[in-house]
Amino acid sequence: AVCPAGLYGRECENRCNCAKDGENCFVSTGGCPSGCAAGYHWEGCRKRCDERYFGIDCSQQCSTNCTNQHCRPTDGTCFSCIVGKQGPMCDADCTATLWGDNCTMSCSADCKDQLCNAVNGTCFSCVAGKSGENCSEEDPPVAAIVGPVIAFAVLVALIVIGVIFWRRRRHKKDGSGQAAPHGFTKNAEIDINFVSTAMKNTNDIQAEKDGRVNHVGSVYYNHVSGCSETAIRFDDLDHFLSTHGREFFQKQFNSILANSSASTKAAMSPENVNKNRYKNISAYDHSRVHLQTDVLKSYGDYINASYIDGYQQKKQFIASQGATKINLEDFVRMLWEQEVEVVVMLTILVEGGKLKCEQYWPNDGEITIGEVTVKLTTTQVFADYTIRRLCLYKKAPPVHVLTHFHFTTWPDKDIPTTAWGLVDLEQRVAAISTSKPIVVHCSAGVGRTGTFIALHNTLEQIKDTGYMDVFTTVQKLRQDRINMVQTFQQYEFLHKAVQIAMVCKGTTVTTRDIRDRIHALELAESGQSILEMEFKDEQHENEEVRENNTYCNSRLLTNRMKNRLDNVLPKEYFRPNLRCETQQLGNYINAVLIPSCEKHDHQILTQLPLPTTVIDFWRLVTQYKVSLIVAFERNLNTVDQTIADYLPETEGETKTCSFFNIKTTGLDSRDTWDVHRITI
Structure with a gap:
């Protein structure tokens, strides 16, 4: 949508929060060229400052004189002041004769000079004839108190003398007569629970000043408030990943507990057990999605799908198994009844010859499944995923419109080759504002499904706190659905995906x-x-540990001469393999297959041909049916013996290379480039 100035979003439903008044924000993300307005931060300037922060980038703390240290996020003014303070910033003390909340109460007239404590209103001293904290008591006659005071003083003196005499006798019985170290007496029974303020070391005192200390008896702990032992500060993630290997992730993953107390009574009932794709994966009773039933209960309420909490939103997701022949109608019923606006599908329909999910949308037009008709309105195909727009309706209104995100490059019980595609998909999903549950499913609805939801929740946690806790995030998911995040490889992949997601957040923009x-x-x-x-x-x-086999073919003795530079080599996974026409020709060329926006392996990056690799270059062109070559060649004024003369320079000229004849059939010269039309 082309939004009016000051608005952005798919339906222009969001307001820009830019530092400069009247500035247009990016329509796609809400980000601002000048930065966020005071009181807003994070991607798209959508997040208001936390309660105790304000200003540009929420970089300033509210005054401790604000009640609960809460202030307006734009300018830091307090909503209210602590007792004894006043003013917009609560930085002024109450005037001499006032006290209490916002200094609205007057000191008692019985206070001397009407002066009192600004916090609790107690008098510093009383006028003549008055006593007590509030000077509200009449002074008794002097004679009435002199006698008891003298008697009490004599009693105290006798007690002190007795204690001194007793202690001296104890010391004599001890025999040594030496003082115990650190000012303690040697009687441990007396002094074991005594902690002297004077004995705190300078580190303890400084820690208290910094607010980093918890007191439990006489023990001190430094810790990060609100974070578990498995939490990682996002700024430390790079170092964490570089110092923790596969063994660590496998061990930590294996320690994630299952919800052993959860029941699956409905899932295991005779009428429902065949609705589960896998015998060992079913929905817990406490979190399962209940389908609506008619009065006669002609169809059941069970579907293998579970409500899953988001980071701060209850039941933000529904994690479901993929549709099967048995529950295809139930799956579409769930989309209809839950008024779902977003579906994330993480499996292709068939993997390894096995059906992983029944297709519940038409390739074109519309199909009717049970009582619901599903109509396809638009389709956008990208390299890693497809986005569909579906309309669901019955014979009578209403019509439900949903966006269907179909990720197509994630093998079952495995991980994607790279995290970039999944991160891009998650960002697209997160950009859609919906109050309805987001349905996420793969085949079983636990491995890939759990990984995607965990990625989303972890990113939200980082935005909110600056910390991430993948371990606890997965643990919470497993409280509501079995085996969420199914393998330790998926668990390790999660950390890398989070790292990439935070680097590229907010970098997608519209042409406008x-x-x-x-x-x-x-x-x-x-x-x-x-x-x-x-x-x-x-x-x-993109820096990563290079395993021994990453460049194994590139480093073979027979192939080293085919590389222009020793440090620019193709990784095995992305390298095109050439078909060997003769025994003398190998399968190697220094090139990689890369995706375009819409197709995988749609482009090939390669070096300019060396004199020894011209034949391999043309083999690559013909075997992969290349129809367009873009070459950034040498400056004609320079001489580079490593660049082969592989292309006929004049129209009608033919070059022969082994069993290839290359002919230039057309030539169009421009100021900075030439266009050759060639036939091979």
């Missing part, structure tokens, strides 16, 4: 926003432009 986006990238921070910093982050995320 490109000019403003480029301007924002050119802004300098700490001596570097944002563009430079993003590029460094990108480089860092």
